[in-house]
Amino acid sequence: GQQVKQSSPSLTVQEGGISILNCDYENDMFDYFAWYKKYPDNSPTLLISVRSNVDKREDGRLTVFLNKSGKHFSLHITASQPEDTAVYLCAAGATGGNNKLTFGQGTVLSVIP
Amino acid sequence: GPKVLQIPSHQIIDMGQMVTLNCDPVSNHLYFYWYKQILGQQMEFLVNFYNGKVMEKSKLFKDQFSVERPDGSYFTLKIQPTALEDSAVYFCASSHYRESTGQLYFGEGSKLTVL
Numbered sequence: 001g002q003q004v005k006q007s008s009p010s011l012t013v014q015e016g017g018i019s020i021l022n023c024d025y026e027n028d029m030f031d032y033f034a035w036y037k038k039y040p041d042n043s044p045t046l047l048i049s050v051r052s053n054v055d056k057r058e059d060g061r062l063t064v065f066l067n068k069s070g071k072h073f074s075l076h077i078t079a080s081q082p083e084d085t086a087v088y089l090c091a092a093g094a095t096g097g098n099n100k101l102t103f104g105q106g107t108v109l110s111v112i113p
Numbered sequence: 114g115p116k117v118l119q120i121p122s123h124q125i126i127d128m129g130q131m132v133t134l135n136c137d138p139v140s141n142h143l144y145f146y147w148y149k150q151i152l153g154q155q156m157e158f159l160v161n162f163y164n165g166k167v168m169e170k171s172k173l174f175k176d177q178f179s180v181e182r183p184d185g186s187y188f189t190l191k192i193q194p195t196a197l198e199d200s201a202v203y204f205c206a207s208s209h210y211r212e213s214t215g216q217l218y219f220g221e222g223s224k225l226t227v228l
Contacts, residue, residue, distance in 0.1 A: 004155075036219075043117065043219040044156070044204070089156070098161050098169045099144060099208055101217065105155040 003027050004092050006104035015113045019077040023090030023104050026071065030092040033066055034101070035075045038087040047088075048075070080111045115139040119205050119220035120187075127228050131193035134223045136205030138188055145188045146206040146217065147180065149173055156204060162188065195227045 003026045013019045021035070034049035050057040050064045050073070057064045063076045073092075077084055087108050091101040118137040126132050138145055147159040160170040162180050177196070182188040188207075192199055202224045206217040 002155075041221065043221045045219070046216055049216075099146070099210075099217065100158045100161060100169060102158070103148075103156040 002105075004090060004102045004104045006090055006107050008107050009105070010108040010110070012110045012112060013080045015080060015082060015111055017080050017111075019075075019080045019084065019109055019111065021075040021077075021088050021090070021107050021109065022072065023074065023092075024072050025092050025102075027092070027094070027102070028071075029094040030102075031095050032093040033064065033073045034091045034093075035062075035064065036089040036091060036103075038089060038106070040087075044089055077109075080109075082111050082113055084111045085109060115142075115218050117205055117207055117218050117220035119203075119223045121223055122221065123224045123226075125226045125228065126195060128197055129194045131191065132195055132225060134190045134192075134203050134205075134225070135187040136189065136207075136220060138205070138207030139209075139218050142207035142209050142218070144168075144208045144210070145180075145182065146208075147190050148204040148206065148219075149201045150204065150222070151201045159190075159203075192225075195225075197227050200225060200227045 005024045031052040035047045036044040038044040048062045055066045061078045066073045087106045089106045090104040093101045120135045145162045148156045150156040160174045161168045179191045202222040204222045205220045
């Protein structure tokens, strides 16, 4: 089964708005959570990550929220811009897991001017 | 930023042939990975590699697959013989630390089509 799931394959947001991307996971052993960004025909690039000892991490326009009891984490992008248009991949891993990440299927974010 | 290079970007081969996918990882990185993404599905972990050895492999890493990094050159994924279900994009990644912040640096992928 899918251990990491992004239920929304796509999301469209107006420029300047908040983009909220969601990810659910199943494995209780996961203690590392990340968001990667991918442009077409390009490599996935780490945007932001968080460990399970915190429930929120901010970096500029990006904030990751972690809800451990709900096995859910999300990425909020404030002041969304057209250049934020990309595929966003959530990923999770476990300490001692040889840095093996389990990815979601991705959400295509489109920010329209 | 640091780059992982993958060669070739595309390859089309006939079923049963051998293929080698090459990866030039970030220069001071010690850990290397291959992920597989079938069209429309998520990227899935295949294998990771450190100090000349496979550390862990998934059930997707069939007996026909092998990895090596001879003398610090390319980190390679070889499939011999190929099957139709091997058609996918293969992403190479590297990292400096085993238990880092999960900072995996990915290449742009090698798209393999098996006919």
